[in-house]
Amino acid sequence: MSNGTPGISESTPRPIWRAHAAGAALGVVLLLTFLLTGHGLGASGSPTAMAAVAAHAVAPAATAANSYLGPMVAEGYNPLDSWINWEVLGVAIGGIAAAWWSRRFHVRVEGPPRLGRPGRLLLALAGGIVSGFGARVSVGCTSGLGLSGAAVLATAGFVFLMGFFGGGLATGALTRGMWRS
Amino acid sequence: MTLPLGWVEPFWATVCGALFGFVLQRAGLGNGCRLTAQLRMQDWTVFNVMFTAILVAAIGLYILELGGWMQPAGLFVPTAYLWATLAGGALVGVGMGLGGYCPGTAVVGATAGRLDGIVFFAGLIVGVLVFAGVYDRVAAFMTAAAQPEGQTLPQLLHLPTWVVLLLLITVAAAVGWLTRRVRPSALITCAD
Numbered sequence: 001m002s003n004g005t006p007g008i009s010e011s012t013p014r015p016i017w018r019a020h021a022a023g024a025a026l027g028v029v030l031l032l033t034f035l036l037t038g039h040g041l042g043a044s045g046s047p048t049a050m051a052a053v054a055a056h057a058v059a060p061a062a063t064a065a066n067s068y069l070g071p072m073v074a075e076g077y078n079p080l081d082s083w084i085n086w087e088v089l090g091v092a093i094g095g096i097a098a099a100w101w102s103r104r105f106h107v108r109v110e111g112p113p114r115l116g117r118p119g120r121l122l123l124a125l126a127g128g129i130v131s132g133f134g135a136r137v138s139v140g141c142t143s144g145l146g147l148s149g150a151a152v153l154a155t156a157g158f159v160f161l162m163g164f165f166g167g168g169l170a171t172g173a174l175t176r177g178m179w180r181s
Numbered sequence: 182m183t184l185p186l187g188w189v190e191p192f193w194a195t196v197c198g199a200l201f202g203f204v205l206q207r208a209g210l211g212n213g214c215r216l217t218a219q220l221r222m223q224d225w226t227v228f229n230v231m232f233t234a235i236l237v238a239a240i241g242l243y244i245l246e247l248g249g250w251m252q253p254a255g256l257f258v259p260t261a262y263l264w265a266t267l268a269g270g271a272l273v274g275v276g277m278g279l280g281g282y283c284p285g286t287a288v289v290g291a292t293a294g295r296l297d298g299i300v301f302f303a304g305l306i307v308g309v310l311v312f313a314g315v316y317d318r319v320a321a322f323m324t325a326a327a328q329p330e331g332q333t334l335p336q337l338l339h340l341p342t343w344v345v346l347l348l349l350i351t352v353a354a355a356v357g358w359l360t361r362r363v364r365p366s367a368l369i370t371c372a373d
Contacts, residue, residue: 030234038187043284052309067316068316090201091198097202111213125300127277127280129276129307132311133312136308138270139265139323141273143283145259147234151234151235153334154334155261170274172217172278174278176221
């Protein structure tokens, strides 16, 4: 695929979409999801199901006795057998397809320029733990509540977004120094 | 034919998810550096993408309901538990500020080869387990200050839907205009 522009080779990554155009495309995908299924897009339900399955595999008795995870793995239930896990599998497929098509796939560890790989991975792990805990408290994440909830104009969606940007902007201000290159 | 169709089979879930992942990746939202740059107000991609998407979907749903093609009762509307929704949202924000992602964008980042995205996702699973460990102690907090089930902003504010949509469009346009001079590329330390 040659676009004939001098200096742009086969390996030059495609530029990302302009924010408002990308937002419009995302809005159409979200709308389509509502029309087909009746609910929006989500994400945090999938690591929740994985946590229940992992806990059940390692410590079945303790998991069954746990008041949060227990009902998920009760007899006859498989938490992986739910819409959200197929959707997140789809997100991975779409993400790989887009990265490949735009020539942006390469293995790397990203994060604050001042940190080395171990520091970046440790920070990602810490962020993931806080986020995973938080998304259970709010019963949804940026996709399920922030995006899909706000699209149906749910109070919950906007309350979540206020908390999200509040917590996020505060953390952004406190970690400014770490991101100076 | 009445909408929504209620197609919740694995096939349609995977299709909708794939479109979601594709668009997020092409929007640059799989880049943790870009996501945290938003939280330092050095890049406005996250806000502009999210708010445009919310408005396009909300206006689309409004038109479909107005035309009688869509059954509003068929749509899932989450319920706000004021403190839990707010605190959980804040923690998801802190998690993004530290680790660079939220649950969905971690998957997108990981699929472009970002190992920190995979580790963030593993962290999510650990976070769920920690939550399960303290669930009995936070259960009361989680249902405190419950708002009416499936309440929407038009119901809360006693305003017609089109007024709420106009207010949101105004906010999105104002922020987009005020931040138009923030040039993202110069402030992003890693490539998309």
